[in-house]
Amino acid sequence: MTRLALTLLFFLALSIGVGFLLGGDYFDWAVAGGLFALAVAGELLRWWLRRAPQKNSARQSSGI
Numbered sequence: 001m002t003r004l005a006l007t008l009l010f011f012l013a014l015s016i017g018v019g020f021l022l023g024g025d026y027f028d029w030a031v032a033g034g035l036f037a038l039a040v041a042g043e044l045l046r047w048w049l050r051r052a053p054q055k056n057s058a059r060q061s062s063g064i
Contacts, residue, residue: 004043011039 019032 004047007043008039012036015039 015035
């Protein structure tokens, strides 16, 4: 849980920085929100892949 929070906090800060840099005189909400949405989607995909059942892990190795 700590890794998830740190990762999302890092990408939140990064997306806010990019939003300020690309926005010019104003904050670019679309870019910042899009970058943060990509980070959340990537973390959800990583979580889903870790939780997916492994078909070969249930079998025992023959040792050959």
